[in-house]
Amino acid sequence: MPTTNVVAVVINPVKGEAKEARELLVSACATAGLPAPLFFATAEDDAGHAMTREALAAGATTVVACGGDGTVRAVAEELIGAEGVALSILPLGTGNLLARNLGIDVDDLEACAAVAVGEELDPVDALRITLQRPDRSTESTISVVASGLGIDAEVMNQTSEGVKKVIGPAAYAATGAAKMLGLRRHPVRISVDEGSWETENARTVMLVNAGYIQGGLQYVPGSRHDDGVQDAIVMSPRSLAGWTVVAAKMLLRLKQDVPVISYRSGTSMSVHTFYPVEAQVDGDPVGTVTAMESQILPHALRVHVPREEDRLPPGGALAKILPSAVSPQKLWPRVQERAASLLPGR
Numbered sequence: 404m405p406t407t408n409v410v411a412v413v414i415n416p417v418k419g420e421a422k423e424a425r426e427l428l429v430s431a432c433a434t435a436g437l438p439a440p441l442f443f444a445t446a447e448d449d450a451g452h453a454m455t456r457e458a459l460a461a462g463a464t465t466v467v468a469c470g471g472d473g474t475v476r477a478v479a480e481e482l483i484g485a486e487g488v489a490l491s492i493l494p495l496g497t498g499n500l501l502a503r504n505l506g507i508d509v510d511d512l513e514a515c516a517a518v519a520v521g522e523e524l525d526p527v528d529a530l531r532i533t534l535q536r537p538d539r540s541t542e543s544t545i546s547v548v549a550s551g552l553g554i555d556a557e558v559m560n561q562t563s564e565g566v567k568k569v570i571g572p573a574a575y576a577a578t579g580a581a582k583m584l585g586l587r588r589h590p591v592r593i594s595v596d597e598g599s600w601e602t603e604n605a606r607t608v609m610l611v612n613a614g615y616i617q618g619g620l621q622y623v624p625g626s627r628h629d630d631g632v633q634d635a636i637v638m639s640p641r642s643l644a645g646w647t648v649v650a651a652k653m654l655l656r657l658k659q660d661v662p663v664i665s666y667r668s669g670t671s672m673s674v675h676t677f678y679p680v681e682a683q684v685d686g687d688p689v690g691t692v693t694a695m696e697s698q699i700l701p702h703a704l705r706v707h708v709p710r711e712e713d714r715l716p717p718g719g720a721l722a723k724i725l726p727s728a729v730s731p732q733k734l735w736p737r738v739q740e741r742a743a744s745l746l747p748g749r
Contacts, residue, residue: 408465410440410491410520411458413451413478415470418495420512424469427516428493435520445470451477465489465707467519471496472548472686480545483529483703490527491519491707498686500548501527504613504628505706506714518709526629526702530612535694537679546612547704548685549622552674552695553589553607554638556683588639590677595635595669603665605637608674610697615718623666631701635667635674670699 410432414421425442432440441461443454450473458466464487468478475492479501482490493516494502499509505525508514530546588604611634614626623634640649640663648661679691708714 408437408520409461409463410437410465410467411461411463412440412442412467412469412493413454413458413474414442414444414467415450415474415495416444418470420495421469424493424495424512424516427513428467428469428519431513431516431520434517437520440467445474445477449477450474452481455481459485459488463488465491465520467491467493469493469495472498472500475501476545476547476685476687479529479547479704483545483700489524489705489707493519498617500616500686501613501628501706503617503715503718504548504615505708506717507709508715514709514713519707521707521710523708523710524705525708527704527706528612528628528631528633529700529703530610530633530697531700532610532684533694533696534682534689534692535696537691537693539693542689544684544689546610546684546697547628548613549609549611550682550684550695550697551607551609552591552676552680552682552692553605555607555609556681556688588641589680591637592675593635593637593667594673595667596671597673603637603639605639607638608695609636610634610672610674610695611636612699617718619716619718621718623668629702631699632668632670633672633697633699635669635672637665637667639663639665672697 410428412425412428414425428440432438441458441463443457445451445454451468451470455466455478459481466478466482466488468475468490479490482488492502492507493512494507494509502509507518527547530550532544532546532550534542534544536542588606590602591605591608592600592602593608594600609622611622611626613628614622614634616622622636626634638649645663648663673694673696675694676692679693682689682692682695
């Protein structure tokens, strides 16, 4: 391993802030006393795989994923097994989910650039995802945040890029709200750690590595990105009342179990469907599948993170993903009041 940190940047050049990000990374390397970074631009048909391999061949010891979640996932997949090489994130996307889970301030690119070439590192697990297509062919990929079947994949697939540019992460919430009552439940079979199979009727099934999403909301209470365990969440609401319970559980961080959400934990998961359904991996639509299987890869990555005192709460602030007219202070009491009449035993 070279004694000097060689920084390579895999950058999505079509992102609106790409030029600024490039300048900030050059400046951050100079400030840290490091050589000028090497830049590798992604392509329309490659989110960063070949570029990361080029960076490794050039002797990189830090590879910065400068783009959205797709760029982060592509770089991360190539870095698994690359001894002595760390991942950094300069988030230019809408979700920026791994960065949010690590307490990185996605709204401060200058701070992100400094973190990207800093010395603080955290271990991060990954999931090896196997997708089975309707023709029974299989594909393998990596997930660093969460993958899923059902409504979450529908939302990711149908959220307009134009809307995302205008209102950011709230675009996903807007699309999700429009689809909640329109999608049917999917019968699925689930097995954990090669154990017995259980059948559920689900609106969505998610296999989770890093449990926080925008606004500090958490898929699975207590889940972590570095614990060597993955989690599955199954949501099965049939009505607006059921979705209100889901919202209350997440927004208010309720500890009470609710009948429309179930959880499982283990090192491997298998989810089989009875007919093709849409799927997503780390927010990227991946088409229709009839099965999704995952295996935890403990501490597969080393990722540059802020110093402890500079880290934001995982996921960030809820207020930043809501329309300005809807504040958490106004929203939460309404959700809580509605949920109180729906939760069992209340």
